[in-house]
Amino acid sequence: MNKNSEKTKYRILKGLEELITREGFTGVGVNAVAREAGVDKVLIYRYFGSMEGLLRAFADEKEFCPLVAGLLNDIPEEAPLYEVATRIVLEHVRALQNSPLAQELACWELSEQNPLTVLFGKEMENGAMKALADRGIIPDEDVITLSVIVLCGLQYLVLRSRNNNPMMDIDYSKPETREKVERVIAAMMKAFFKSREPLK
Amino acid sequence: MNKNSEKTKYRILKGLEELITREGFTGVGVNAVAREAGVDKVLIYRYFGSMEGLLRAFADEKEFCPLVAGLLNDIPEEAPLYEVATRIVLEHVRALQNSPLAQELACWELSEQNPLTVLFGKEMENGAMKALADRGIIPDEDVITLSVIVLCGLQYLVLRSRNNNPMMDIDYSKPETREKVERVIAAMMKAFFKSREPLK
DNA sequence: TTAGTATATCACCGGCAGGTGACACCGTGT
DNA sequence: ACACGGTGTCACCTGCCGGTGATATACTAA
16 A cells, blocks of 8 residues: 555645635636646546545645634633623634735635635634624624624635735835734723723 | 727726626636627727736726725714714725625735726725825824725625625625624724724 | 728637546456 | 455646737728
8 A cells, every 4th residue: 555645645736725825716627736746637636536525625624713722721710801802803803914915815805605615614703703703702783793794804814914905005014014003903892891881 | 980899898898897796806817808898808908908007097997995085075074083083984884794895806806916906995094094194184193004904804704705604604795794793893992992092 | 072080890810728448568366 | 376455657638828920801092
C-alpha cells in the first residue's frame, strides 16, 4: 500500500488554499488548482470526486475561526456585558483582518453557494456570536442583534479596505482609523446598554 | 444617418443589466451579453470599444442611488440629529433591498475592480452619507462613523439574506426581523447621541 | 445612378475550461 | 514469475471564451 496518495491530497488542498488566497475565488477551477499544486488534474477527480468534493474536503480539514475558545477565558469574569460583547466583536474582526483567506471566503459566500462557502459561513456564525448567545452569556436579545450588526459592519469595512476601497474614508486597515472605530463602538455599546437598564 | 445604432446600444446596455441581475456578475462576458441582447458581439466592440468600455457606459448611464435628494426633504426640520442619521441609514438599506442589481454590484465591488464597480461604489458613498457630512448636517464625526458602520452592517445582512444565508437568524428580508432591527438601531442611535451631549 | 458610409452578419482563430480514457510505473502478495 | 491494485502521466474530446477580418445590406449625399 503506497501512501503517496495522502501526500498528493495534501498538495492539492494546499494548492487550493494558495490559489484562493492569491488569485481570489474567481480563479478557482480544476485546471488552476492542479497547476498550482503541480499535479495532474485527473488526481483531483480520483481523490475528491469533483471540484465540489474538493471544496468540501478543504472546508472539513481547515479551521477558519479558532479564536473564541481562548478569547472567552481572556475576558475578566466581572467585566460588564457590554464590554464582553464589544471585545468579542472587535477580536473577531481583527482575526478576519489577519486572514486573507477568510476575507476571500467571506466575499465568495456573498456571491455563490457551495460546500466551502456554506461551511465557512456556519463556522463564522458559531465562532463569533452563537456560542455566546447559546450559552446565555449575553441574555439580552437586542444586545445580540446590535452586536451582530456592528460585527457585520466592520466585516464589510474590512472586505472593502482589502481593495483600497474604503467607505467614507473609513479604511479599517489603517491603525488610527481602527483605533477610532473601536473607541466609538465601545462608547456606543456602553451607552446602549445603560439606556436599557437605567436603574442599575 | 441611420439612428439604429442608438437602439442597438440601448439593447446591449439592457442586456448587460438583465444578465447581471439574473446570472450574477460571474456570468458577465462579451459573449453572454451579446447573446442576452440578441446582438452580435462585434457590435459591443464597435460601440463600446471593449468590455471595460461597456461597463463604464453602463455605470454612466445608470442611476443606482436616487433616493437621497427626495429623502432629505422628507425629514422634518426640527427632527433631532440622531433621528436624521437613523432615517438616512434605514432608507438607504431599504433601497438596496429593493434593487437586486445594486445588491449584485455591491458584491462585485468586493471581489473586483472595474469601471462599473468603482463608479457604483462612489455613488453609493455619495448617495448615503457623504452628502450629509459635506453639508455639515451631522457635524459630529463620531455619529458619522457609527452611522457608516451600522449602514455597512445592514448592507452586509441584506447581501447575505439574498442567498437565504442569514447571519445569526437575522434574515433581513423578513419584515418582522427588519422591524426589530430598525427599532434596535433607532434606540441605539438615540442612546449614543444622548450619551455624548448629556447636558442638552 | 453611383460612390461612400454606417450598420449588421458571419466565419474563423487561438486559448483555456471541464472532463475522460488509455496507458505506464511500481510495490506487494501469491 | 505473475497478476493486481494504487498511483501518476499523457493525449484527447467538447465547448465556451475573447477577439478579429471579410462581407453583405442598407441608407445618404453627390
